[in-house]
Amino acid sequence: MSLRYYIFLKDVLLLALTAFGGPQAHISMMFRLLVDKRRYLTEQELIELNALCQILPGPTSTQTITAIGYRIGGPNLAYLTLLIWxxxxxxxxxxxxxxxxxxxxxxxxxxxxxxxxxxxxxxxxxxxxxxxxxxxxxxxxxxxxxxxxxxxxxxxxxxxxxxxxxxxxxxxxxxxxxxxxxxxxxxxxxxxxxxxxxxxxxxxxxxxxxxxxxxxxxxxxxxxxxxxxxxxxxxxxxxxxxxxxxxxxxxxxxxxxxxxxxxxxxxxxxxxxxxxxxxxxxxxxxxxxxxxxxxxxxxxxxxxxxxxxxxxxxxxxxxxxxxxxxxxxxxxxxxxxxxxxxxxxxxxxxxxxxxxxxxxxxxxxxxxxxxxxxxxxxxxxxxxxxxxx
Incomplete structure (x- = not known):
């Protein structure tokens, strides 16, 4: 696993320990950490991913951060992202x-x-x-x-x-x-x-x-x-x-x-x-x-x-x-x-x-x-x- 993946999973753990307030607050923190600071994806990509997750059954913010993991490192990183989150x-x-x-x-x-x-x-x-x-x-x-x-x-x-x-x-x-x-x-x-x-x-x-x-x-x-x-x-x-x-x-x-x-x-x-x-x-x-x-x-x-x-x-x-x-x-x-x-x-x-x-x-x-x-x-x-x- 590359260093970039380890850093991403550490960021996911940070969000899991500090992201209070439900999906809307979670997405706001993802913008700050994953887009503005780390640049794992663009602002528009995160908006589109979150829109997709809102119309699917299941937990919106969980699906969004899992999808980000999938975009970055495929299914294996996505499952690790889900587990840590x-x-x-x-x-x-x-x-x-x-x-x-x-x-x-x-x-x-x-x-x-x-x-x-x-x-x-x-x-x-x-x-x-x-x-x-x-x-x-x-x-x-x-x-x-x-x-x-x-x-x-x-x-x-x-x-x-x-x-x-x-x-x-x-x-x-x-x-x-x-x-x-x-x-x-x-x-x-x-x-x-x-x-x-x-x-x-x-x-x-x-x-x-x-x-x-x-x-x-x-x-x-x-x-x-x-x-x-x-x-x-x-x-x-x-x-x-x-x-x-x-x-x-x-x-x-x-x-x-x-x-x-x-x-x-x-x-x-x-x-x-x-x-x-x-x-x-x-x-x-x-x-x-x-x-x-x-x-x-x-x-x-x-x-x-x-x-x-x-x-x-x-x-x-x-x-x-x-x-x-x-x-x-x-x-x-x-x-x-x-x-x-x-x-x-x-x-x-x-x-x-x-x-x-x-x-x-x-x-x-x-x-x-x-x-x-x-x-x-x-x-x-x-x-x-x-x-x-």
Missing amino acids: LLPAASIMAAAAISISYLQEHDISLRFLRFIQPMAVGFVAYAAYAISSKVVQTKLAVGIMVVSGILAYFFHSPWVYPLLLLAGGAITALRFKQHPQEKDKKLDIQWANFILYLAVLITAAVLGGATSSLPIRLFENFYRNGSLVFGGGQVLIPLMFTEFVDFKRYLTAEEFLSGFAIVQALPGPVFSFCSFIGNLAMREHGVWGQLLGSLVATVGIFLPGTFLIFFVIRFWDELKKYRVVRASLEGISAVSSGMVVAAAIMLYRPIDNTPLNFGIVVATFALLLFTRIPAPILILVGFALGFIF
Whole structure:
């Protein structure tokens, strides 16, 4: 491996340890370090890569930095990039889950988490506002967002979400004639990574259905969800809550909210929250079982997006010229916004509806909207207040 690759991986580790604030903040730091300082790629190349990743299912900033690694050194460097980027946050979330399990086993109260649970709802509410204000620009998109939010709230089957995404994309795809036509649309598609993506999906589904092995079923659950999440980590929340809290009851709503609040205080990808969920889903199998749960959940949630970015990046420049593709993105984005709005309401339900908890939700939302206080600071304040009171 060349010296340039080592320097790049060191830069990725630096980002993994310092990139707070979600995909938008991550991309800003990538501009400063990878474009302005190191010049691994141009500003326009990074903008185009990030645009591609935003329309693919999976974690946007993770796919972007993986794609940069692919551009620089091919698949091997890309996989190392992915590993270094996600490992710190995923490891901390696994440790947090084990700590919560330990405290519960020894009847130690988790009341110190009571303030960060409504704060987590405030974070999701702010995400719903931020996403919808950027992507919902037409009356049709507003209608799709409202309808999808209502359906997502009242129908909690895990299969409702992918159906809503497909329906939203299909509705706005019908308006493709409103987009300018472009020529020279000759696609040269190499199918290897897409076939690999489908093979893993089908194999996991068959093995998950045929066996009683919880790790295999968990891998299938997270791999499937990782194939369906458009819009980043915040859109992941309603999917995870519906499947693992409401439907399968692997963890409680309070545990879910606590884990989501903790991940807000960490650098790196929000998708590392899945390490926490997989860990607690395996708590009856001891510490080693919990670590296995974190491993299969983390691999499962990140792998689909990795396969898909490797597949699409080769013909993206030609694919985006198709008007139907561009038009469908409006509906997919609107459905994603509606799902996050529904998630904010669903996440508030398990919390005691007291003036204090409601006030914490509103205050968190307001602080995120009107100030520049970093999310980790807010979460640390929440922890401190929990210990003090």
